[in-house]
Amino acid sequence: xxxxxxDVTVLLADARSQVSAVTAFEFRSACKSYAKDNVSTAVLxxxxxxxxxxxxxxxxxxxGSGKSTLLNLLAGLLKVTSGEVIFxxxxxxxVNTQVGYVTQRDNLVPWRTVEGNLALPLEIRKVSRAETExxxxxxxxxxxxxxxxxxxxxxxxxxxRKRVTLARALIYGANTLLMDEPFGALDAQLKLVIEEELMExxxxxxxxxxxxxxxxxxxxxxxxxxxxxxxxxxxxxxIENIDIPRPRDLNTTRFLPYFRDVHERLWALLKxxxxxxxxxxxx
Numbered sequence: 001x002x003x004x005x006x007d008v009t010v011l012l013a014d015a016r017s018q019v020s021a022v023t024a025f026e027f028r029s030a031c032k033s034y035a036k037d038n039v040s041t042a043v044l045x046x047x048x049x050x051x052x053x054x055x056x057x058x059x060x061x062x063x064g065s066g067k068s069t070l071l072n073l074l075a076g077l078l079k080v081t082s083g084e085v086i087f088x089x090x091x092x093x094x095v096n097t098q099v100g101y102v103t104q105r106d107n108l109v110p111w112r113t114v115e116g117n118l119a120l121p122l123e124i125r126k127v128s129r130a131e132t133e134x135x136x137x138x139x140x141x142x143x144x145x146x147x148x149x150x151x152x153x154x155x156x157x158x159x160x161r162k163r164v165t166l167a168r169a170l171i172y173g174a175n176t177l178l179m180d181e182p183f184g185a186l187d188a189q190l191k192l193v194i195e196e197e198l199m200e201x202x203x204x205x206x207x208x209x210x211x212x213x214x215x216x217x218x219x220x221x222x223x224x225x226x227x228x229x230x231x232x233x234x235x236x237x238x239i240e241n242i243d244i245p246r247p248r249d250l251n252t253t254r255f256l257p258y259f260r261d262v263h264e265r266l267w268a269l270l271k272x273x274x275x276x277x278x279x280x281x282x283x
Contacts, residue, residue, distance in 0.1 A: 023086070024176055024208035025074055026050035030083035032069055033233075042233035043069050046083070049227060049236065053175070054206040058219035060266070061229030061237075062274060067212040069234075071178040074210065075099055087176070099176045100169030100207070104184050106161040108153040114140065114164050115149040121172045139167040142204070143197065159190045166201060176208040184214070195222060196250050203247060216270070220262055221250050228266055230273050237269055 032044040043066040051057050059067045072078040073085050076096035085092040087099075108117050115136050122132040140149045143163040153161055162183065169177055183191045195218065202209065213219050219226045220242055228238045240262060244253060253259055 022052065023050045024053045024055065024088065025210070026084075026086040027070070027073070028084040028086065030070075030073060030085060031081045032066065032073065032078065033081045044073075045233040045235050047234065047236060049239075051208050051210065053208055056202065056209045056211065056222060056224045058211045058213055058223035058226045059229060060213060060216055060219045060226060060270070061234060062231045062270070063214065065229045065232050066234035067229060068180050071101070071180055071210060071212060074176075075101055075178055098174060099178055100172075100174035102165055102169050102177060102179045102182045104181045106153070106165045108161060108164060108168075110153050113150050113152055114145060114156070117153070117164055118168050118171055121168060125172060127172075135171055139171045142170075142201065143167045158186060159194055162186070162194055163197065166198065170201065170205060170207070174207065176210070179209060179211045181212055181214065183218075191218075192250060198222070199247065199250065216263060216267055217254060220259060220266070221248065221253050226262075226266065228269055237273060238266070240266060 027047050027049045030044055030047045031042070033040045033042045035041075047066075047070065049057075059070065061067055069078065073080055074087060074092065074096065076092045076094050087096055109120065112120065118136045118139050119132050122135060127135075136149075140146060143166060145160060145163055145167075148156065148160065153164070156164070165182070183194050186194060199222065211219070211223065216226075220240075223242055226240045226242060227236055228240070229235070230237050242262065244256070244258065
């Protein structure tokens with residue numbers, strides 16, 4: 001029979017494994033620093049955050065505060081300086097091929113058609129040709145591009161290319177999407193349309209989404225929780241649960257009194273942090 005300390009260790013390990021089983025991902029006191037010319041610059045400091053499967057989390061904060069760095073840590077493109085990054089119960093030690101990554105740039109292969117771009121991740125995974133064709137056809141219809149499967153990226157509008165990018169991230173069955181200001185380059189009207197389409201896709205497939213944006217309105221409108229980051233080195237200032245029923249009408253949601261209250265509170269927090277940062281730089 002083990003000692004009390006050993007028993008406690010086992011209990012803690014069991015508890016941690018149970019938590020991991022119900023979390024899509026988790027950052028545990030994650031820190032990230034970059035070194036150049038023997039000078040270390042801290043980007044993230046003691047960030048702890050977890051997500052339940054199917055949860056939509058939006059990250060907001062000043063430019064350069066490390067939001068994209070957090071996505072790259074979860075994607076395994078960067079390694080933490082200290083702390084841990086956990087994905088589906090396992091530490092992220094290498095490139096995480098189980099996530100889909102959508103950036104502001106569509107990064108479509110110009111010499112491939114819509115269907116060819118959608119087939120690419122399935123070809124890499126050596127999915128059979130018959131299954132690939134079936135899944136590509138379904139994906140084209142899912143994002144409203146029926147009739148455009150044989151078109152090349154240069155023949156598509158910006159909104160269409162964004163739809164292809166979304167479909168490509170979803171087509172191989174990734175249950176977690178990392179989205180780094182995916183609609184930042186779109187005009188306001190088209191952005192709202194694509195956001196609505198994202199919500200339809202999310203309701204249908206229900207992936208976990210970690211979403212970076214500079215648009216506080218967008219964050220509150222889309223997310224289950226909004227995480228507010230400080231200036232660099234980024235720390236979490238607040239995590240706001242968004243208590244707006246789903247499905248949401250993204251246009252009318254922005255005019256709700258509750259929405260206005262949340263927006264004012266989070267904006268005040270962001271503004272105060274920016275003011276403090278400026279004072280510290282000039283003080």
